[in-house]
Amino acid sequence: MALTALQGKAQENSPYSRYGLGDLIPGQNILNRGMGGLSAAFSDYSTVNFANPASYASIKITSFDVGLDYNSRSLRALNPPRKFNSAYLIPSYLQIGLPLSKKKNWGMNIGLRPITRINYDIVQNTRIKGIDSAQYSYLGNGGTYQAFTGMAYGTKNLSIGFNAGYMFGNKEYSSRLAFINDTINYKTTNSSDTTRFGGLFFNAGIQYKIKLTEKTMLRLGFNGNLSTSMKAIRNISRETIAYEASTGVVVIDSIYTSQDQKGTIIHPSSWSAGFMFESENMWMFGGEFGVANWADYRYFGTVDKMVNNWTGRIGGQFIPDFKSSNYWKRVAYRLGASFGPDNVQLNKSIPQYMFSFGTGLPVRRNVYTNQYTTINTAFELGFRGNKSNDIRENIFRLSFGLNLSDIWFNKPKYQ
Numbered sequence: 500m501a502l503t504a505l506q507g508k509a510q511e512n513s514p515y516s517r518y519g520l521g522d523l524i525p526g527q528n529i530l531n532r533g534m535g536g537l538s539a540a541f542s543d544y545s546t547v548n549f550a551n552p553a554s555y556a557s558i559k560i561t562s563f564d565v566g567l568d569y570n571s572r573s574l575r576a577l578n579p580p581r582k583f584n585s586a587y588l589i590p591s592y593l594q595i596g597l598p599l600s601k602k603k604n605w606g607m608n609i610g611l612r613p614i615t616r617i618n619y620d621i622v623q624n625t626r627i628k629g630i631d632s633a634q635y636s637y638l639g640n641g642g643t644y645q646a647f648t649g650m651a652y653g654t655k656n657l658s659i660g661f662n663a664g665y666m667f668g669n670k671e672y673s674s675r676l677a678f679i680n681d682t683i684n685y686k687t688t689n690s691s692d693t694t695r696f697g698g699l700f701f702n703a704g705i706q707y708k709i710k711l712t713e714k715t716m717l718r719l720g721f722n723g724n725l726s727t728s729m730k731a732i733r734n735i736s737r738e739t740i741a742y743e744a745s746t747g748v749v750v751i752d753s754i755y756t757s758q759d760q761k762g763t764i765i766h767p768s769s770w771s772a773g774f775m776f777e778s779e780n781m782w783m784f785g786g787e788f789g790v791a792n793w794a795d796y797r798y799f800g801t802v803d804k805m806v807n808n809w810t811g812r813i814g815g816q817f818i819p820d821f822k823s824s825n826y827w828k829r830v831a832y833r834l835g836a837s838f839g840p841d842n843v844q845l846n847k848s849i850p851q852y853m854f855s856f857g858t859g860l861p862v863r864r865n866v867y868t869n870q871y872t873t874i875n876t877a878f879e880l881g882f883r884g885n886k887s888n889d890i891r892e893n894i895f896r897l898s899f900g901l902n903l904s905d906i907w908f909n910k911p912k913y914q
């Protein structure tokens with residue numbers, strides 16, 4: 500699919516979502532996104548960090564965590580120069596973290612989250628000799644999701660955990676060619692490809708804590724995902740269609756069909772390693788490096804325009820005064836950045852940059868109520884591609900997360 504000479508409407512996603520399983524949705528808790536996505540070495544007693552399941556060992560209170568993303572994209576095409584804008588709202592994750600033992604470092608998590616998203620509608624106009632013009636239309640919808648549960652166990656300094664569950668989704672692609680002529684009424688051709696898939700997945704992580712001084716520590720973390728082979732069922736059709744005002748699209752002739760074609764989709768392996776210096780309830784900062792083996796992606800045995808890519812992350816958090824009576828001094832302020840090449844490559848590498856700022860807003864003082872409800876926010880500004888790429892994207896993402904660890908999760912006690 501060419502990504503030049505674009506026309507069209509505001510889209511929910513970018514043309515890059517045509518490749519692989521679609522555009523990747525950030526794979527971190529909204530708290531972590533505010534720090535540039537740092538998650539490999541992050542752990543907290545009331546926060547569910549699903550990116551590294553080893554962190555579940557630190558959970559000490561039952562926490563219900565839900566996230567929501569508002570995305571705004573600006574798409575620029577160079578040939579000819581054009582600009583398109585889009586905005587959409589999607590859920591980010593839903594999970595509940597449970598301490599299996601408050602005396603021992605033993606916890607678990609149950610969750611559901613989207614992994615990728617496909618949604619685009621692109622029109623390309625071109626001229627063909629003997630015909631006034633031709634119009635190509637490309638449409639795509641779908642996405643990938645994970646339903647999972649995880650568990651972790653730890654000693655005083657070391658914790659190990661895993662996530663396991665079911666990865667599933669669908670891909671729906673359609674390409675249409677319409678010839679435009681003043682005297683001849685040409686029919687439109689439509690090629691569609693619909694695939695449903697699903698399979699078991701597994702990932703694991705490890706974290707190690709080193710005490711540096713009485714109040715500071717260094718935490719090291721590593722997490723990785725195994726390659727996942729998903730069973731898939733594919734339906735293909737090639738047909739001639741027409742448009743009627745009363746009924747819409749009408750199939751005139753079916754040229755080729757293939758129903759319930761069975762195959763596999765390979766979701767590649769990946770890993771991340773990081774460090775974090777921390778002073779509890781005061782500050783933390785760290786760095787992280789990750790690699791994803793997208794060149795191993797396969798769709799019914801065929802490759803796509805996917806390449807192995809890496810991501811570097813830096814960030815941190817600062818709380819002015821955790822015990823202060825001044826509300827804004829108890830707020831957690833976060834800052835971070837991430838950078839690296841995209842997992843899609845069209846003739847040349849596509850660089851990505853993301854800058855983030857976030858806050859952790861305590862809902863009420865837990866010293867009085869024993870409640871640890873927090874509203875986490877993340878503001879992310881990203882850039883995908885540069886002047887050497889045919890397509891450039893500017894991305895603004897506003898995310899809200901509610902981490903609810905309230906009194907109704909605690910067993911009542913009477914004296």
